[in-house]
Amino acid sequence: MTRGLYIHIPFCARKCFYCDFVITVKHAAGDRARFLSVLEKDLAQAARRYRHLSFATLYFGGGTPSLLTPDELRRIMAAIRHQFIIVPDAEITLELNPDDASEEKLRAFRKYGINRISIGVQSFNDRLLQQMGRLHDAEGARRALRLIRETGFTNVSADLILRLPEQTAGDVRDSVGELIKAGVSQVVLYDLDVHEKTVYGLRQRQGRLPLPEEPLHREMFSAALTALENAGFAQYEVSSFARPGFESKHNLIYWRNQDYLGLGPGAFSYLDGTRSQFAGNTTRYLEKCAADDWQPDTAEIISPHNRQVETLLTGLRLAEGIDLAQLPDLRNRLAEALPPFMEKELVQLKENRLSMTREGRFIAETILSALVTPCLDSGPVSVSPRGLTS
Ligand SMILES: C[S@@+](CC[C@H](N)C(=O)[O-])C[C@H]1O[C@@H](n2cnc3c(N)ncnc32)[C@H](O)[C@@H]1O
Ligand code: SF4
Structure with a gap:
């Protein structure tokens, strides 16, 4: 059976205005060291139950896993390989924010086993990036994409967000065009989700978030679809477009409703017909692991x-x-x-x-x-x- 392993790294440099993921902006070296020790403990505990499992994919998501230092990633990879079987040709992805891309870091990540990068570009329009509260600008994203290519990564996915206030179909066409030119192998188009407890949620309540109407949204999506298809990408999933052979193996596990083990705050597991979540946020995660309380906070047997x-x-x-x-x-x-x-x-x-x-x-x-x-x-x-x- 094809199975995936997901590791959630909750740290971010700053909270983007739209984001509702389980993250913490507190990440001094001491906090990360504590988190790593706890994650190692969690891995060892999970391995006791699931040691016989092998994984075809490994995905470091967040938060911002690219904030990890090379040494921190080396430590986590060693712990994972010590506890579980990661198949020899496994797809091993790390989510990267453009600000974190440096030649030294990318080379080290490759050396420690990362063979796929998922980069959060969101847009190449500086005005929109600022409006979203992103730390990088368009030039930062171009530079990161260049470094990713120069350090030898050939499997690269990039995220864009559609349906942003003030966004035009031309913006979307330009951003997709830049990604194609940069040689990425997958593009994922997310529609903006407005969550209540975010800056965007507040702006919406105050009537200051004019979202594009449906015809414009469709025009945006259509512009992206045409550009991507003309460049040889296939829409293999509603929001995901890949060059042949570069479809996300990890996400295919989710879409095919197959099994995965998720570790870290907020992560879900789906194994043997049961979906569970160990801890919903970082504080709870750290507390439970420290107290050796290994019961999941939620578990549902799926009929x-x-x-x-x-x-x-x-x-x-x-x-x-x-x-x-x-x-x-x-x-x-x-x-x-x-x-x-x-x-x-x-x-x-x-x-x-x-x-x-x-x-x-x-x-x-x-x-x-x-x-x-x-x-x-x-x-x-x-x-x-x-x-x-x-
Ligand atoms: C889990 S996030 C983390 C990736 C990385 N930290 C970053 O920001 O580049 C993965 C992707 O989800 C998308 N995303 C996050 N929040 C969203 C929202 N509220 N609406 C639409 N897309 C969202 C963004 O495109 C982001 O790149
Ligand atoms: S979008 Fe990415 S960088 Fe921004 S807060 Fe969410 S996880 Fe962190």
Whole structure:
């Protein structure tokens, strides 16, 4: 079975105005040292339960894992390899903020096993970057992308955010164009999510967050899609575009509803049909590990029916779609819900695989909600591994 390992590094230099991830801006060397010791303890504990497991992917997400010094990363990698089997050709990704890119750091990260970088560019428009509270400017992102290439990374994913206040379709086209020119192998387009407890949430409550209307949002997405397709990228998932062979193996595990172990504050695990979270924030994580309290704070056994609903919800995001044989309990309900979408050529059924068409992926959320709602029995269906990775 293909399985992924996710490690959450919660430190950030500053909190971006839109961000709601589990992060802390307190990261003096002492705090990081304490976190690393605790993470090592957590790894050892998890290995006691899961030592027999091997992992095809390893993903350092955050927060900002690129804030780690080479020595800190070396220490974590050694602990992981000591406790678990990471398969020889594993995809090993680290999320990087442009400000952290230096030749020395990138070379060291490669030496310690990182073979894929996911860089948070967000935009190449300096005005938008400032509005988001990002620390880097467009030139910083260009410089980081250059260094990533020069230090030998060939598998590089870059994030952009769409639907920002004052953003135009031209901004999006330019940013995508720069990424293509920089030679990245994957581009992920996130739609801005406004969370209540963020600066953007406050601006929205004060009526100071004029988000682009739907036609403009569609124009932005369309501009990006055309540029990426013309450059040889395929939309293999609603928001993710990759050159052939550079699809994120780690994210495919989430979308195919396969197993993963998540360690660190806020991380979720999904193993043997149970989804659990050990600790929801950094303080709780540090306290529980220090007290040798290894019970997860939440654990939910996913019923076979809900597992199929989740498979539908995540698998339909993929261009490859899902084999209906995986969804025996949902067949009748889908047979009723599908026809209107099939008639409009928004979804298709080929050799028993159900997928959204290119046109359907423009209104993915609407289709997913319309198909999944009639399949629900009762109780919540949760599909967030920890939020988004790229
Ligand atoms: C977990 S974040 C961490 C990456 C890294 N710290 C950075 O900021 O570059 C991964 C990506 O999620 C996206 N993201 C985070 N918050 C978002 C939000 N509220 N709406 C849309 N995208 C968001 C950003 O594109 C970001 O690059
Ligand atoms: S977007 Fe990235 S850098 Fe900004 S606060 Fe969130 S995790 Fe930290």
